[in-house]
Amino acid sequence: MFLKNLALAGALAGLMGSAAIAADCGPSGHSVRVLGSDFPAIQAVTGTAETNCAANAGEFTITLRDNTRDLMNQALTPNPAEYTSVIVANSTLTQLMNDGLVRPLNDLVEKYGANLRPNQLITIDGDVMAVAFMANSQHLFVRTDILEQAGVEGIPSTVEEVVAAAEAIRAAGIMKHPLVMNMNVGWNVGEVFNLFYFAHGGELFKPGSAEPNVNNETGVAALNSIKSLIEYAHPDHLSQASNETQGLWEAGQAALGIMWGSRGGAILDGEGSTDEITSNTVLAAAPTVAGGAIPAATLWWDGVTIAKNIPDEDAEATFAALASALTADMVAEHNDDAIWLIEGFQPGPAAAGVSATAAGGAKPYPMIPFVNLMHNALGSELVDFYKGDETAEEALADVEAAYTTAAKEAGFLN
Amino acid sequence: MKHRTFFWFILPTLSAMILFIALPIVSVFIQSLFIQHEQVIVESESCGPFGCTPTSSVDTEATAKLREEQPLGRFNGFNTYANRSHLAFAEVGEAWHTTDSLGGFIDAVMDLPFYKALIFTLSYTFVVTPLVIVLGLAIAVGVNKLPKLIKGPSIFVSLLPFLVTPLVGSLILFWMVDGDGIIGATLQLIFDDPSLSIKASTPLMWIMLMVYGVWHTLPFSFITFYAGLQTVPQDILEAARIDGASKWQSMMLVVVPHLMPLVSFVTLMLLMDNFRVFEPIVSFNAQAHATSLSWFIYNDLRESGNPLYASAGATSMLTILGVVILLTPVLIRTWRDFNRKSH
Numbered sequence: 075m076f077l078k079n080l081a082l083a084g085a086l087a088g089l090m091g092s093a094a095i096a097a098d099c100g101p102s103g104h105s106v107r108v109l110g111s112d113f114p115a116i117q118a119v120t121g122t123a124e125t126n127c128a129a130n131a132g133e134f135t136i137t138l139r140d141n142t143r144d145l146m147n148q149a150l151t152p153n154p155a156e157y158t159s160v161i162v163a164n165s166t167l168t169q170l171m172n173d174g175l176v177r178p179l180n181d182l183v184e185k186y187g188a189n190l191r192p193n194q195l196i197t198i199d200g201d202v203m204a205v206a207f208m209a210n211s212q213h214l215f216v217r218t219d220i221l222e223q224a225g226v227e228g229i230p231s232t233v234e235e236v237v238a239a240a241e242a243i244r245a246a247g248i249m250k251h252p253l254v255m256n257m258n259v260g261w262n263v264g265e266v267f268n269l270f271y272f273a274h275g276g277e278l279f280k281p282g283s284a285e286p287n288v289n290n291e292t293g294v295a296a297l298n299s300i301k302s303l304i305e306y307a308h309p310d311h312l313s314q315a316s317n318e319t320q321g322l323w324e325a326g327q328a329a330l331g332i333m334w335g336s337r338g339g340a341i342l343d344g345e346g347s348t349d350e351i352t353s354n355t356v357l358a359a360a361p362t363v364a365g366g367a368i369p370a371a372t373l374w375w376d377g378v379t380i381a382k383n384i385p386d387e388d389a390e391a392t393f394a395a396l397a398s399a400l401t402a403d404m405v406a407e408h409n410d411d412a413i414w415l416i417e418g419f420q421p422g423p424a425a426a427g428v429s430a431t432a433a434g435g436a437k438p439y440p441m442i443p444f445v446n447l448m449h450n451a452l453g454s455e456l457v458d459f460y461k462g463d464e465t466a467e468e469a470l471a472d473v474e475a476a477y478t479t480a481a482k483e484a485g486f487l488n
Numbered sequence: 489m490k491h492r493t494f495f496w497f498i499l500p501t502l503s504a505m506i507l508f509i510a511l512p513i514v515s516v517f518i519q520s521l522f523i524q525h526e527q528v529i530v531e532s533e534s535c536g537p538f539g540c541t542p543t544s545s546v547d548t549e550a551t552a553k554l555r556e557e558q559p560l561g562r563f564n565g566f567n568t569y570a571n572r573s574h575l576a577f578a579e580v581g582e583a584w585h586t587t588d589s590l591g592g593f594i595d596a597v598m599d600l601p602f603y604k605a606l607i608f609t610l611s612y613t614f615v616v617t618p619l620v621i622v623l624g625l626a627i628a629v630g631v632n633k634l635p636k637l638i639k640g641p642s643i644f645v646s647l648l649p650f651l652v653t654p655l656v657g658s659l660i661l662f663w664m665v666d667g668d669g670i671i672g673a674t675l676q677l678i679f680d681d682p683s684l685s686i687k688a689s690t691p692l693m694w695i696m697l698m699v700y701g702v703w704h705t706l707p708f709s710f711i712t713f714y715a716g717l718q719t720v721p722q723d724i725l726e727a728a729r730i731d732g733a734s735k736w737q738s739m740m741l742v743v744v745p746h747l748m749p750l751v752s753f754v755t756l757m758l759l760m761d762n763f764r765v766f767e768p769i770v771s772f773n774a775q776a777h778a779t780s781l782s783w784f785i786y787n788d789l790r791e792s793g794n795p796l797y798a799s800a801g802a803t804s805m806l807t808i809l810g811v812v813i814l815l816t817p818v819l820i821r822t823w824r825d826f827n828r829k830s831h
Contacts, residue, residue, distance in 0.1 A: 144790055164536075172527075172794065174548030198545055199532040206537050250682060259776040282531065282544075309685035310667055313773040373538045415537050438538040443529065443546045446794065454787075457776045458599070461690070472599065475579075479572045484794045485524035485562070 098186060099127035100394030104387045106131045108396070109149065110161030112138040113336070115208050115376065115412030119161070122399035122407075131391055143169060150175040153383035158392040163376050164439040165446065167196065167204050172443050176203060176379040182393040189401045194415050196377060198441075206377035207400050208412040211436060212256075212269060213371055213427035214361055215323065215331035215341070219354040224248055224329075233270075233299050233361045233370065236330055240306035243329055253306040254328040257460070258315035264453035265372070269332075270296035272437040273363045273370035284444050284486040286477045288452070289470040297459055297466040299363050299370070303332075304460060312460065326351050332360065332370075335428035339410050342424050357427030359434050371436040375415065444486040451477035513808070520568055520801030522561035524794070525554040561798075568802045573784075575806075576600045602803075605779040606810075611694070612780070613762040613814070616701040620758055621751060623702065624709025629739070631710075632717045643714070650707035658700055658771040665696060693777035697768050704768075705761065709754045716750040717743070752822050759814050764807065781807045 106127070110116040120136045128134040137157070143166045149156040150170065162170065170176045178201040183190065187205070196204040214236070216229055224242040236253075243252040256262045267288075271278070276292040279285060304311055308322060320337050322328050324347035338357050341347065360371035378396045380389045402418025413425045421429055439445075451473045459469035481487040528550035534543045555561075570577045583596035597603050631642050649657065664671045665686045676684050686692040720743055728738040744751075766782035769775060775783065781803055788800040 168545075171548075172546045174546075174552065193537045196534070196536045198534045198543075209537060259773065284529070308667070309683045310687045312776045313687045375537050432538065438536065438541065440541075441534050441543050441545075443527065443544060450787075454601070454775070461776065464599070468599075475572050476601070480796060480799070482571075483523045483564075483568065483796050483798050485527045486529070488526065 097126040097398035098394055099130035099398060100186065100391040101387050102130045102391075103132040104385075104391035105133040105158060106388070106392045106395050107133070107135045107137070107157045108159045108161065108392070109137045109139075109142055109146065109157040111142050111376075112140060114339075115336075115408070115414075116161050118404060118408035118411050119207060119378075119396065119399045122404045123395045126398040127391075127395035131395065134395070142166070146170060147173055147175060150381045150383065154385065154388075155381040155383040157381060158384050158388050159378060159380050159396060161376060162204060162379050163210075164374050164441055165449075167377070167379060168441045168443055169446065170379065171198070171203060175382055177382040177389060178202060179205065179380060179393065182380070182390060182397075185390075186394045186397040189397065189417065191415070191417060194377070194400075196375070204377040204379045205397070205400065206375035206415050208376050208414050209428055209432065210334060210336045210374040210376070210413065211371045211428050211431045212265075212332055212334055212360055213369070213431045214358045215333055215338075215427070216356050216358060217329040217351070217354050218356050219350070220248060220252070220329035229356060229358045230330070231359065231361060232365075233303065233363045236361050237302050237306070240303075240330055244306065249327070249329060251306060251308045251327075252329040253303060253308075254314070254319040254322050254331040254333065255303065255307050255311060256315050256319055256333065257304065257307065257311040258318075259312050259457055260453045261449065262315050262453070263312075263456055263460070264449040264451075266300060266332075267296060267452045267456055268372055268439070268449070269360070269370040270299045270363060272372065273360075273366060273368045274299070275366065275368070278440065278445065278448050279442065284481055286448065286451075286474040286481075288448075289467065289474050293470045294466040295364065297456070297469070301460070306330075312457065323347075323355075324351065335413060335425070335431070338424040338427055339412075357423065357425075359427065359430035360436060362434070367435060369431045369434040369436040371431045372439040373432055373436050374439055444481055444484070447480045447484060447486070448473075448477050451480065516801045516804050518560070519797050520805055521563060521565060521798070523564040523568065523798045524561050525551060525558065526562070527551055528554070564798065568798045569806070572600065573799055574602050574802050576602060601779070601784070602806075605781055605784055608694070608778045609763060609765060609780045609810075612698060612701060612765050612778075613759060615698050616705065616762050617755065617758045619698075619702050620705050620709050621754055624706055624754070625713050625744075625747070627706070627710045628713035628717055629743075631714060643711075646710050647707045649703050650705075650711075652704075654704060654767040655771050657704055658768045661696070661700055662772050687773070690777040693772070693774050697765075697772060697774060697778055700768050700772075701762065701765065705758060709758070712750055712754055713747060716747045720746050749822075749825070752818055752825075756815060756818050756822075759818070760811055763811050763814060781810070 108120050108123070110120060116138060120138065124134055124136060142160070146160050146166065147169060150160065151173065160170065167176070180202050183195065183202050183205070190205060194206045195202045196206055214230070220243060221239060224239070224246040226239045226242050230236040230239045240252050243249055255266065257266060271288065271293060274292045274296050276296060277287055280287045308314065316334055316337055319331060319333050320341060323331055323333070323341055326348065335357070341355060342352055344352065360369035362369055380393050400416050402416065405414045405416050405418040409420055410422055410424055413421070413428045455472040455476050456469050458464040458472070459466055478487060528547040529544050530547045532543055532545045533540055569575055572579055579600055580597055583593055587593040587596055598607065627646060631639060631646065634642055663669050666672050667676065667685055672686060675686070676682055686696055724742055725738055728742050733741065764782045765780045766786065769778055769780055769783050784803045785800045788796040788803065
């Protein structure tokens with residue numbers, strides 16, 4: 075739905091033409107220091123901001139690297155903070171807000187946010203804490219040629235259909251393990267549980283509290299859905315994350331995949347794979363489960379925050395510089411680098427999966443202060459179930475026990 | 489040496505040791521006794537590109553106030569040591585009462601993260617240490633017997649595994665045992681089982697980690713023993729030969745006893761090193777099958793957004809305790825030898 079609106083907005087923006095006016099970079103001579111993850115969309119945003127406003131700033135540095143979440147809290151804690159802005163996602167915004175390290179942006183948005191659309195603003199109780207610029211989610215990847223060869227009609231839309239298609243491919247002797255999923259121990263194992271638990275209608279915590287709420291029938295159903303799928307997954311799945319699954323896909327060793335939308339562009343481009351594979355790869359909505367309507371996926375955004383422990387002028391200059399990059403002009407130049415939430419985005423084939431998943435009503439990844447602890451407990455304790463050493467109930471009881479121990483130490487539970 | 493002279497002589501070392509070893513340990517210990525403040529949570533609503541959802545957030549001002557009042561956090565005593573992530577007294581007790589067979593009890597205890605990690609750490613230590621000592625000695629004796637011309641190159645080759653950074657060495661092996669790698673694919677071919685995967689099997693993963701551990705630390709014991717072999721008195725060996733000792737007998741009765749102090753030294757070093765096994769687990773991505781105490785500390789400090797300092801501190805203290813227990817027999821032995829020689 076939101077992407078349809080975007081397309082419309084894009085068309086409008088296109089009609090109006092790109093009125094190239096000099097970017098408003100805020101007060102001059104101040105310091106802009108941006109930290110972000112290293113992938114094309116963030117490179118595009120920070121690169122454009124630098125082109126627009128580096129001349130206006132006294133200092134303009136961009137630090138893009140892996141695992142920014144491991145260092146962002148430490149980097150923003152001193153006063154003045156190491157960076158004036160951190161590019162975050164749902165889960166990392168919570169992490170920064172837990173320690174009160176980012177500032178509300180309401181006045182800055184009013185002053186410099188003319189290009190921003192209302193749904194880009196991430197608000198907590200009315201305070202704008204971040205400005206999102208791109209969306210992401212997991213969804214289904216299919217190889218239509220192999221499905222056809224195995225006699226499967228259409229694109230599977232439910233977990234049961236995905237399993238049936240995988241079985242058909244196996245039975246036809248085309249591939250023994252036609253499915254790829256990011257099941258690497260740790261964060262990915264926890265995230266896969268989230269996908270299916272939310273699709274089954276589960277909530278990770280008891281309403282209004284930090285008490286865990288996963289050891290129940292919904293949790294067991296979610297685990298069984300996952301188990302029915304990994305039956306067809308590569309035997310090494312517990313050590314495979316995005317890089318490995320993308321590699322298997324591009325090598326033609328998989329016909330069905332549950333992977334990140336942000337990998338769609340990389341898979342569909344001409345690099346690293348053959349034309350036969352890329353031309354038959356279709357990105358579709360994440361599958362639904364057990365007759366439900368919610369796709370098994372979590373919706374994510376990436377966005378801009380401004381550090382709290384910095385001078386107000388630096389904050390203003392930083393926000394102005396980054397906002398100057400969140401425009402239709404930037405999107406026009408980098409359309410296929412991401413699923414942009416910014417005006418002017420033209421959804422292409424690489425965006426189809428995320429778009430369909432969001433339209434299907436998938437849940438956003440929760441922004442709850444203690445969700446990291448739950449995610450960690452899920453990631454380490456569910457492995458015994460996937461290996462076949464424990465029943466679903468035992469594994470879920472272990473998750474709750476591990477989470478409770480950690481949450482007590484972190485001060486969320488007594 | 490007069491006491492006074494000795495004091496001034498040792499002072500620089502002693503102060504450095506207090507500053508860099510004793511104080512950090514005390515600080516880690518103190519940290520392990522405290523847990524974080526109660527977080528003040530407020531109900532809120534968050535809105536974004538995907539609509540609005542009710543959520544909660546931390547009241548940072550109220551929490552900061554609590555933090556100011558008690559900078560160390562809430563005193564928790566030894567509860568962190570006793571909780572489920574560590575010694576898990578309550579869970580072990582419950583397992584004792586609810587299971588009816590010893591096997592069931594052991595299963596229940598082995599499901600607890602700390603004991604699971606401990607059993608791997610100990611197995612790794614007790615398999616890798618003796619293998620490295622025996623194989624290191626064997627290679628040292630072998631290389632020592634080689635003609636001079638090829639001795640140098642063989643020493644160099646034997647040392648190679650030690651020159652490779654642990655992280656890189658294990659990553660290379662990790663790729664080799666992948667289903668598409670040279671070892672993994674060959675095993676699949678030999679056993680005619682295309683779904684055979686070392687990474688998916690706990691016993692195979694343990695074996696691989698231990699093989700890697702032996703491969704990587706072998707050069708250390710080899711080079712130490714090789715150096716020791718250069719000091720074996722030739723006249724005693726000759727006397728043994730004249731007395732009719734076989735090669736094996738002079739090896740076991742002359743060379744090995746001569747190298748015994750070195751064996752103690754190598755054992756000490758290996759026990760300490762192996763007990764804190766860490767890098768191979770990370771680079772083999774083996775957490776599903778094997779965890780160690782050091783990996784726990786790393787996981788507590790890094791994996792979740794809120795680092796669990798108390799938990800990491802408690803695991804660190806327990807690791808130190810484990811090393812002390814492991815080393816005690818070797819230390820007692822060394823102490824006795826020392827006393828015997830000095831009289």
